[in-house]
Amino acid sequence: MTDEQLEIFIGNLLRLGVLVSAVVVAIGGALYLAQHGREIVNYQAFRSELPELRNLPGICISAYHLRSDGIIQLGLVLLIATPVARVALAVIGFYLERDRLYVLVSLIVLAILAYSMMHAA
Amino acid sequence: MTALLFTIIVWATGMLAGFLGALTGLGGGVVLVPALALLFHVDIKYAIGASLVCVIATSSGAAAAYVKEGYSNIRIGMLLEIATTLGAILGAFLATRVSTHAIAIVFGLVLLHAAYQSLFGKKQDIGALVESDSLAAKLRLAGDYPVGEQRQAYGVRNVPAGFSLMFGAGALSGLLGIGSGAVKVIAMDRAMRIPFKVSTTTSNFMIGVTAAASAGVYLGRGYIDPRLSMPVVLGVLAGAFLGSKVLVKAPVRALRVTFGVIIFLLAIEMIFNGATGKV
DSSP: OOHHHHHHHHHHHHHHHHHHHHHHHHHHHHHHHHHHTTSBOOOSSOOOOOGGGSSHHHHHHHHHTTOHHHHHHHHHHHHHHHHHHHHHHHHHHHHHTTOHHHHHHHHHHHHHHHHHHHHHO | OBHHHHHHHHHHHHHHHHHHHHHHTSOSHHHHHHHHHHHSOOOHHHHHHHHHHHHHHHHHHHHHHHHHHTOOOHHHHHHHHHHHHHHHHHHHHHHHHSOHHHHHHHHHHHHHHHHHHHHHOOOOOOOOOSOOOHHHHHTTOOEEEEETTEEEEEOOOOHHHHHHHHHHHHHHHHHHOSOOHHHHHHIIIIISOOOHHHHHHHHHHHHHHHHHHHHHHHHHTTOOOHHHHHHHHHHHHHHHHHHHHHTTTSOHHHHHHHHHHHHHHHHHHHHHHHHTTOO
């Protein structure tokens, strides 16, 4: 596989990731509107999100119980994960090319992303 | 307003933002946050959280198309992502600390610049250099890109300057929830002397990774609201998809001017509302 073929493969994989997360978000959204569509909403005053929807375990539990906001949030987390997967795949790609310098560079980016996600967990 | 009506109107707004963003190449985030904050009175930090998710969606969705064009340089992108992701985390932390008024004013200033670029900016290729300087050579950043049938080689300069500018681009992205593609292109095109086409496509590759770094912080702080983000992200994706389909036939110049005027008005409104404490 050439460099470019690998990149196109990764690109298509990312597009699939976006599609899957959009479907999950849409399912959660349909459920939300069916259950809460008639309620009055107001986003004017800042009100921090429910604690269980701020971290991955809480989101998974909430989605597992088929709560609509949990399912939507799970889709959004999947979406946020697509660029992270992209960097992880680049680590593998550079490793296969035996490019040590850029394996290191990609690992640093991955570590920074992991730090950010850890903060969310 | 009921949740159903709110969802439908926000979905349509997201779709329009995604559509215009794809057609003009300016990205949807830059109109999305002011539209949500000014039209729907959504708290600006919620708006930024939703916008970040959309930036990731459009960047990841378009990655395959950009790779096929053969311009993007993965090594340059990955190296500079160290700077943009660190900047993005700093920007996201800043966003949770500073007042919404200050964010609105900074946002307005960035919009003013985007409007100016859209109305009067010219894409000029300053001409690629074949030689890299010593640091860029050590980092093996040089590459080549298609010109007609052949491939034109290019060198890279001023890595430290580009790296610092990228840190700033990341911070703006994390603070305002935008892709800040414009600053990324300036860093690569002006400072590092990378050919324009390579800069813009590599910038798209970096935007998603940068936004993911700040999205983690926004998620942990509870600024990503599922009920708001749902219609926004589905709308933007639909709009961006439509935009990429009609891209060839669109009167780009007229669109850029229209978009520029809208952004200019949004900029004035954001600065005014930020200064008077309404946003």
